[in-house]
Amino acid sequence: MISSVQVAVDCHDPHALADFWAAVMGYEVEFDDDFIRGLIAAGQATEDDVIEHNGHVQWKTAAACRDPEGKHPRLLFQQVPEPKSVKNRWHLDIHIGEGRESEIERFMALGATHLWDGRQGPHTWVTLADPEGNEFCVS
Secondary structure, X not given: OOOOOEEEEEEOOHHHHHHHHHHHHOXXXXXXXXXXXXXXXXXXXXXXXXXXXXXXXXXXXXXXXXXXXXXOOEEEEEEOOOOOOXXXXXXXXXXXXXXXXXXXXXXXXXXXXXXXXXXXXXXXXXXXXXXXXXXXXXX
16 A cells, blocks of 8 residues: 655756745745754764755755645655756646636746647646756646
């Protein structure tokens, strides 16, 4: 039996993407300063493993955000050396309904770019890309 699901995203700048997606989804960026400082104090991590971001100690190569109500999957962003090179094989679909256009404008103000408009019968959506080019659809 599965107890939870996490979506992991390879990226260049995990902290910028965690900030972007937290704002898009209404999530909270995770901060665990005391835990990370404890690992450093215990010799299980070093100062080279962390950075300060938004006033918090975070892992240099990873950041996450989560639904404050715990209803939706956690998003984990992991730094990788290679850039994104092709269209995603899968993506997130965000269903909004009323107010979709204003949300699309808000997402674009946060750093998303418009890719194309889609339609299948009466169903329409807009495909956007996050700041690193990862596609997602808004309907």
